[in-house]
Amino acid sequence: MFSRSNLVRIPAAAALIAGLGATLPTAAQAQDTTASRSITRVQSDTRIEKLADLHFGDIIPGAAGGTITLNVNGNVSTTGTVVAAGGDPHAAEFQITRRIFADYPVYNGPAGTDTVVLTHVTLPSESMTLRDFTTDFNRPGFLGLPAYFFLSNYEFRVAGTLDVAADQAAGTYLGFFDVTIDYN
DSSP states (O other): OOOOOOEEEOOOOOOOOOOOOOOOOOTTOOOOOOOOOOOOOOOOOEEEEEEEOOBOOOEEOTTTOEEEEEOTTSOEEEEETOEEOOSOOBOEEEEEEEOSSEEOEEEESOOBTOOEEEEESSOTTOEEEEEEEEESOOOOOGGGSSOEESOSEEEEEEEEEEEEOTTOOSSOEEOOOOOEEEEO
C-alpha cells in the first residue's frame, strides 16, 4: 500500500475549421450564401489503472538500520542490519489500456532521485524515505522509442529503495506517489 496513481493526461486534439459565409448585398439587396463545416477529432479511449501497490513486505530494521531495495521483478536485497522477513514484496504495477494502432506513451512518474516520505500510520513523527525509483516502462519499441503497436493493454512496474533507520519503530508506513502517462 505504498502507491496511488490513476492519473492520465490526454492532450486535447481538437481542430475546428469554420468558413465564414460571405454576404455581399447587391444593388437589389440579393444575398449569396456559402456553407461552412466543422471538423473535430476525439482521442481514443485511454485509461491507466493501478493493478498493485508497491509493497516491501515485512522487514526487521536491526541496530544499525540500512536499506531494502525492491526491483521491478519483485526481487529484494538489503544493506546494513535490515532483514527481509517475508510477507509479499512486489513492485507497484500499472496497466495502460488504449485503442489505437500505434502509440508513443511518455512516463512521468517517480524516477531516479525523486523521493517519497512514508509515514507511520499511528506515529506521525516516525518516517522512512523511499528513493531511487526504477521502472520497466521504457521498453524499446519502434526505432528505439518506447512504443507499442496493435496492443490494447500495456503493463509496467515501479519499484525503489527504502531507507530504514536503526531500530525503526514497528508498524505500518504509508506514502503516495503519482504516475502520469502523456501521449505525444
